[in-house]
Amino acid sequence: MNDLQELYREVILDHNRHPRNFGELEDANRVVEGVNPLCGDRMTLYVKIIDKKVQDIRFKGTGCAISVASSSLMTERAKGGSLDEVESLFEQVHEMLTSDITGSSINLENLDKLAVLSGVREYPTRVKCASLAWHALKSAIAGSEDKISTE
């Protein structure tokens, strides 16, 4: 494992052990439930949107280290962002998780800490673990409270 992969692994383990923004958000105005049918793991995302901004965001649920870390990193980055910024972030992360971004307009530096999820693409069954929280976020900002599934 090279130094960068080791650093990415450490960030993922840290966010899994100490998830940021974990718990319920009582005054959320969007609540989305997500499920990964491959394993049955679930998460609930709570978002408080005011003036087209993510004022607050939290999540709870069970899942593997990748899923919890991705949810934690997602909430950390989305909090305080405008809906346009969050939508753009979703698109970039989705592309990073599902395509070879060499030569694409996706810049890992702009994604900052979220770049730690870039290695997940090598493990197809883990892509759904990492993308669950992001699909829930996209659904929340679109105003939907439907259950979402990574299938």
Ligand code: FES
């Ligand atoms: Fe269930 Fe990753 S194995 S979310």
